[in-house]
Amino acid sequence: MTTLYDALLAYGKSDVYPFHMPGHKRQVEDFENPFLIDITEIDGFDNLHHPEGILKEAQERAAEVYGSRSTYFLVNGSTCGILSAVSALVRPGGEIGLARNCHKASYHACYLGDLVIHSLYPQWEPKFGINGGILPEDVEKLLKDYPKTQAVLITSPTYDGAVSDVKRIAEICHAHGIPLIVDEAHGAHLGFCPYFPESALKLGADVVIQSFHKTLPSFTQTAVLHVSKSARVDEDRIRRFLGIYQSSSPSYIFMAAMDRCVEFLKNEGKERFEAFAARLEDFYAFIRGLERIWIPGYEIRGDYGIFDFDRSKILLVPDAHGGEWLAEELRKKDHLELEMAAGGYGLALTSVMDTEEGFERLRKALNRIDGELADEEAACVGRVGAGVESALDRRSRSVGYDGVVHNEIVVSLRGAYDGEKETVPLKESEGRISGEFLYLYPPGIPLLMPGERISRDVLGRVAFFQGEGLSIQGLRDYRAEFIDVLKKDR
Numbered sequence: 001m002t003t004l005y006d007a008l009l010a011y012g013k014s015d016v017y018p019f020h021m022p023g024h025k026r027q028v029e030d031f032e033n034p035f036l037i038d039i040t041e042i043d044g045f046d047n048l049h050h051p052e053g054i055l056k057e058a059q060e061r062a063a064e065v066y067g068s069r070s071t072y073f074l075v076n077g078s079t080c081g082i083l084s085a086v087s088a089l090v091r092p093g094g095e096i097g098l099a100r101n102c103h104k105a106s107y108h109a110c111y112l113g114d115l116v117i118h119s120l121y122p123q124w125e126p127k128f129g130i131n132g133g134i135l136p137e138d139v140e141k142l143l144k145d146y147p148k149t150q151a152v153l154i155t156s157p158t159y160d161g162a163v164s165d166v167k168r169i170a171e172i173c174h175a176h177g178i179p180l181i182v183d184e185a186h187g188a189h190l191g192f193c194p195y196f197p198e199s200a201l202k203l204g205a206d207v208v209i210q211s212f213h214k215t216l217p218s219f220t221q222t223a224v225l226h227v228s229k230s231a232r233v234d235e236d237r238i239r240r241f242l243g244i245y246q247s248s249s250p251s252y253i254f255m256a257a258m259d260r261c262v263e264f265l266k267n268e269g270k271e272r273f274e275a276f277a278a279r280l281e282d283f284y285a286f287i288r289g290l291e292r293i294w295i296p297g298y299e300i301r302g303d304y305g306i307f308d309f310d311r312s313k314i315l316l317v318p319d320a321h322g323g324e325w326l327a328e329e330l331r332k333k334d335h336l337e338l339e340m341a342a343g344g345y346g347l348a349l350t351s352v353m354d355t356e357e358g359f360e361r362l363r364k365a366l367n368r369i370d371g372e373l374a375d376e377e378a379a380c381v382g383r384v385g386a387g388v389e390s391a392l393d394r395r396s397r398s399v400g401y402d403g404v405v406h407n408e409i410v411v412s413l414r415g416a417y418d419g420e421k422e423t424v425p426l427k428e429s430e431g432r433i434s435g436e437f438l439y440l441y442p443p444g445i446p447l448l449m450p451g452e453r454i455s456r457d458v459l460g461r462v463a464f465f466q467g468e469g470l471s472i473q474g475l476r477d478y479r480a481e482f483i484d485v486l487k488k489d490r
Contacts, residue, residue, distance in 0.1 A: 012026060014335070015335050016331075016335045016336070016337050017335065017336050017337070017357075017358045017361055017362075018337055019314075019336060019337060019338050019339060019348035019349060019350065019354075019358070019362065020337055020338060020339035020340075020349055021213060021214050021220070021339060021349060022213040022214065022218070022219065022220045023188075023189075023212070023213060023214055023215040023216045023217060023218065023349075023351035023352070023353060024213075024216075024217040024218060024219075024351075024353055025217075025351060025353040025354055025355075025358070027217070027353045027355065028217050028353070031257070031260075034253045037252060037253055037256055038251070038252060038253055039252050040249065040252075045252065048073060048075070048246070048250040048255065049242075049243050049246070049248070049250075055073070055255065058073070058255070058258070058259040058262070059071050059072060059073055061259070061262050061263075061266070062224060062258070062259075062262045063226070065262050065265050065266050065269075066191075066199070066201060066224075066226055067191075067201060067202060067229070068201055068208075068226040068227060068228060068229065069227050069228060069229040069231060069235075070226070070227040070235060071224050071225070071226050071227075072224060072225045072226075072227075072238075072239075072242055073222075073224060073250075073254075073255055073258050074209075074222070074223040074224055074225055074242075074246065075221065075222070075246060075247055075250040075251050075254045075255065076221065076223075076245065076246055076247055077211060077213075077221045077222075077223050078103075078105070078183065078185040078209045078210065078211045078223040079103075079105040079108075080223075080242070080245040080246050081209035081223055081224070081225040081242075082103070082105045082106055082109055082153075082181075082183060082209055083105060083108065083109045083112065083241070083245045084225065084238055084241035084242045084244075084245050084246075085109075085153075085181045085207045085209060085225065085238065085241075086106065086109035086110065086113065086115075086151070086153065086181065087109060087112065087113055087237075087241040087244075087245075088233065088234065088237035088238040088240070088241050089150060089151040089179055089181065089207070089233060089234075089237075090113060090115055090150045090151050091113075091150065092113050092114055092115075093113070093114050093115070093116075094113070094115055094116070094148070094150045095115065095116040095117075095118060095146055095148045095149045095150060096110060096115050096116070096117060096118065096149060096150060096151055096152070096153060097118050097120055097139065097142050097143065097146070097149050097151070097152040097153070098110065098117050098118065098119060098120065098152075098153050099119075099120045099121075099122060099134050099153065099154040099155055100119045100120060100121050100122065100404060100405060100406075101122045101131045101155055101158065101404065101445050102153060102154070102155050102183060102445070103155065103183060103185070103443065103444050103445065104437060104439055104444045104445070104446055104474070105444075106153055106183065107413065107437070107446060107449055110413050111413050111414050111417055111450075114412065114413075114414045115413070116412065117409065117413065118142055118145075118146045118149060119409070120134050120138055120139060120142060120152070120154065121134075121138070121404055121406060122134055122158075122162075122164075122305060122404055123135060123304035123305035123306075123404075124304065124404050125162070125300060125303070125304045125306065127296075127300075128294070128296050128300070128315060128317055128344070128345060129342070129343070129344045129345070130158070130160045130162065130315070130345075131158055131160065131162060131404060132162050132303075132304030132305040132306045133156065133158075133162050133163065133164035133165065133304065133305030133306050133307055134154050134156075134164045134169065134305055135165075135305045136165050136168040136169050136172055139152060139169050139172050139173065140172050143172065143173070143176045143178070147176075149176075149178060150178055151173075151178055151179050151180070151181055152169070152173050152178065152179075152180050152181065153180075153181040153182075153183065154166075154169065154180070154181075154182055154183070155182075155183040155184075155185075156182055156183075156184060156187070156200060157184070157186050157187050157190075157197065157309075157310045157313070158186070158443075159186060159313070159340075159347070159442065159443035159445075160313055160315060160347065161186075161309050161310040161311065161312070161313030161315070162300075162305075162306045162309060163197045163306065163307055163308035163309060163310060164305060164306075164307055165305075165307035166180075166182060166200045166203040166204065166205055166307075167203040167204055170200075170203060170204030170205050170206075171204065173206075174204070174232065177232075178232070179206035179207065179231065179232045179233050180204070180205045180206050180207075181205070181206065181207045181208075181209075182200035182205040182207070182208045182209070183209055184199065184200050184201075184205075184208050184209060184210050185209060185210060185211040185214060185223070186211070186214050186215065186310070186313070187199060187200070187210060187215070187310065188210035188211060188212050188214065188215050188216050188223075188224070189215040189216060189273070189312065189351070189352060190310070192265065192269045192270070192273045193270070193273035193274060193276070193277050195273075195274075195277035195280070195281075195311075196273075196277070196310060196311075196312065197308040197309070197310055198308075201226050201228055204228070204230075205228060206227070206228055206230075206231040206232055206233050207225065207226065207227055207228070207231065207233060207238070208225075208226040208228070209223065209224070209225050209226075210223060210224050210226070211223045212224065212257075212258055212261050214349070215312065215349075215351045215352070216261050216264075216265075216351065216352065217260075217261055217264060217351075217352070217353050218257045218258055218260075218261040219253065219254055219257045221251075221254060222254050222257055222258050222261070224258070225238070225242070272352050273352055276312075276350075276351075276352045276354070279354065279356060279359050280311055280312065280350065282359070283314070283359055283362070283363065284297050284311065286363050287366075290366060290367070290370040291370060291374060292318065292319040292320070292369075292370045292373035292374055292377070293316060293317065293318050293319070293366055293369065293370050293373070294317040294318075294319070295314060295315055295316060295317065296309070296315055296317075297309070297311055298311070312349070312350045312351065313347060313348075313349060313350075314347070314348040314349075314350060315345050315346075315347060316338075316345055316346045316347070316348060316366070317344060317345040318345075318346075318369070318373060319373055319377075320373055320376065320377065321373075322341075322342075322343055322344060322468060323340075323341035323342045323343060323344060323345045323346040323347075323468075324341045324343075324468055324469050324470070326338075326341065326345075326346045326369070327341035327346045329365075329369055330346070330362075330365055330369075333365070333368075334361065334364075334365035334368075336361060336362060336365055339442070340442045340443070341470075342440075342468075342470070343464065343465065343468050343470070348362065405446075405447055405448075405457075405458065405461075406457075407448060407449075407452035407453060407455060407458065408452060408453040408455075409451055409452055410433050410451060410452065410453050411433055411450075411451040411486065412451055413449060413450050413451050415451060416433060416434065416435050416450035416451035416452075416486060417435065417436075417450040417451075419435060419486050419487075420486070420487045420488070421435040421484040421485060421486060421487060422484070422485060422486075422487050423476075423477075423482050423483070423484050423485075424482065424483060424485055425481065425482055425483075426459070426462065426475075426480060426481055426482060426483045427459065427463075429454045429459070429483050429485055430454055430455065430456055430459055431453065431454065432453070432454050432485035432486070433451065433452070433453055433454070433485055433486040434448050434449065434450055434451065434452050434453075434454055434483065434484075434485060434486075435450050435483075435484040435485055435486050436448075436450060436474060436475050436476060436483055436484045437449055437450065437474035437475075438458075438462065438472065438473075438474045438475055438480075438483070439472075439473055439474045440465060440470055440471065440472065440473075441471050441473045441474075446474070447461060447462065454483075454485070462480070466480065
């Protein structure tokens, strides 16, 4: 029998290079045996839920480094930060403006508060098949149409690196007298080097949630919640809900890791991020020489709501094959593990801890694959009667659909999730009202949420993703063959 520990140890000691989370990339070697520092709230080590000493000072150092009014350590990941922020800023039964590409945790917060959701739809970048940004004018329209909205929550940067115009969106929210929450889980590294976009915290957002573990040298599950210096929030309510959603037995290992990460940013951040930026710039220069693999960079800024782009998220788009094929090629032949593979692309997540050796291995692998794709195309052209699709046509076909999910909300999220249900085959559920979440993981963005009418569009997307071998989650039926729907459609 192989235990989880044994499997993890073997993977960690292998030659597989991680182009995936966590951001430490197994490069932090001076962290002592974690069992030595695994304690509880004993004398001298403070209490996260009532910090007065060493933990209070640690969080204050984090606030100083990030430029916030207050920073709170999160030992339950960004999820508990999102739950706390939404619960604190939107009263039970209230209304929230919510970007439709937000993580499932945002929807769980809405369920807990029985909130009325007004959806903000990101733009769709058709060339690479990714969600773009949230348009400020859409935020303005939503707040005019629904003046009882108590807060707006968006995700920026997205899992793929698209950054919205946070400054303008914040200004609009504030003009309407409400706060802006930004899920910046994938942007804890922003603001430390001009090569990367500016942090939402410095652009006017009131509450910003970041995952240290995604892009910085820290353990999985470590995150922070920032309250800006000019925040329009009741911070006592945020602390109250952090006490509800955070574990009552917070890990001192996690908190120590976050404190060390802050010290890393303070003492080494400028130098290390400049070196990281140089490695990325060299990599993007190399990419421009490839003919059959496409990687978006700064050129996608300015359209489709993409105000800026985080180039630490490397989107690898092969001409003739999908993302799963590319991920498998890199895994089997080059021992490189990507963060995620979608229909049309693979995602390599990089961080300040990535090594030059890692980038060089990725360059060599992509150069090999690019040459093989060119040979494959040449062989195809040489066949009698064979046609060759354009690069754009192939990418469009591999994505499998066009645009973002626009589902009709028929019943409130809580009303549907807690309503009386029956189970039907997923393929036969068109027109029914969903009683469950259905999402791709990663990144955990719902394709369907309870209370939405199941459309042919959604079913087509699900069928495509299943055909690509992607992970469909959220349904009670793990095989994703059946779905719970409301017995009585309302």
